[in-house]
Amino acid sequence: MTAKDYTAEYQTATLPSADYVASFCDPVRISGYCRECPSFGKMWACPPLSFDARARSACYERVLLVGTKITPCRPMTFDDGEGFVAAERLAIERRLLALESMCGGWALLFSGKCLHCAEACSRAAGGTCRHPEMVRPSLEACGFDIEKTVREIFGVTLRWSKDNMMPEYLFMVSGLFFNGDDVVW
Ligand code: SF4
Numbered sequence: 001m002t003a004k005d006y007t008a009e010y011q012t013a014t015l016p017s018a019d020y021v022a023s024f025c026d027p028v029r030i031s032g033y034c035r036e037c038p039s040f041g042k043m044w045a046c047p048p049l050s051f052d053a054r055a056r057s058a059c060y061e062r063v064l065l066v067g068t069k070i071t072p073c074r075p076m077t078f079d080d081g082e083g084f085v086a087a088e089r090l091a092i093e094r095r096l097l098a099l100e101s102m103c104g105g106w107a108l109l110f111s112g113k114c115l116h117c118a119e120a121c122s123r124a125a126g127g128t129c130r131h132p133e134m135v136r137p138s139l140e141a142c143g144f145d146i147e148k149t150v151r152e153i154f155g156v157t158l159r160w161s162k163d164n165m166m167p168e169y170l171f172m173v174s175g176l177f178f179n180g181d182d183v184v185w
Contacts, residue, residue, distance in 0.1 A: 004073065006084050011067040012185045013153050017060045017177055020144075024152075025054055027143030034140065043114050043121045044129040045137050053142030060106060060177035064099075066185060067154040068092060071169040081166045086115055089172070095185075096176055097134065105178030111138035111146075139175055146173050 031047055039046045057063070070088055072081055093109050100107040114121060116131045129135050140146055150156050150171050159167035176183060 005076075006073055006081070007071045008088055009069045009071075010185070011069070011154050013065045013067075014062055014182065015065070015153075017057050017063045020063050020065075021054060021057055024145050024149055025057075025143045026145055027054065030140060030143045030145060039113070042124045044123050044132075045109070045114055045135050045141060046111075047137070047141045049137055049141060053137070056106065057142070057177050059179075061179045062177070064176045064178065064183050064185065065149065065153060066092065066096070066174050066176075067150065067156070068172045068174070069156065069169050070172070072166050076166055077164050078161065078166055079164070085170065090115060092174055093134070096174055097136075099176055099178075099183055103176075103178045103180060103183055105176045105183070107136050108139045108142060108144075108175045108177070109136045110172055110174055111140045139173055149173055 034040050034047045037046070041048060068088060070081075070085060089110050089112075093107075096107040096109065099105065114135060116134050122128060122130060139149070147158055150158055150173060154171070154173075156171050158171055159169055161167050
């Protein structure tokens with residue numbers, strides 16, 4: 001796969017974290033969806049979390065949301081697109097973790113399979129995370145409604161896959177809670 005196989009576009013929005021929590025955080029409903037996922041309780045970035053995400057987000061004044069739209073350049077299966085989606089995820093995660101480290105914030109990354117271990121996640125076997133410096137929960141894991149975030153904040157309608165084919169585009173959301181000066185993406 002090469003960059004010619006897809007395009008990636010980014011949108012950002014910064015808003016008061018209290019407003020984002022009040023309008024977009026619905027942990028009871030969202031955790032109901034997470035419970036249906038096979039990864040529930042089996043990866044460290046997935047729920048159930050060991051802390052109260054709403055209380056933790058309240059420690060920060062604002063949140064930077066980063067929307068990533070990945071558009072395949074031709075019809076392809078998820079297996080075909082797996083490599084470039086993973087590469088985009090990892091690049092954005094690295095950038096958010098660098099910003100987190102720089103401003104003392106709290107990054108929330110992507111849902112889906114953790115990309116940092118080739119072997120099975122240690123959580124199911126009762127171990128500790130092998131790469132805690134790189135692993136953060138997703139916004140969904142913290143109870144945020146991503147469909148509503150995509151629609152109301154980024155003005156985008158999510159597209160869904162069928163028969164293992166990638167949809168017209170994927171739209172993923174990650175974020176950084178922070179205090180102090182504006183964070184420039
Ligand atoms: S880095 Fe490894 S141990 Fe940690 S959550 Fe990811 S798969 Fe699990």
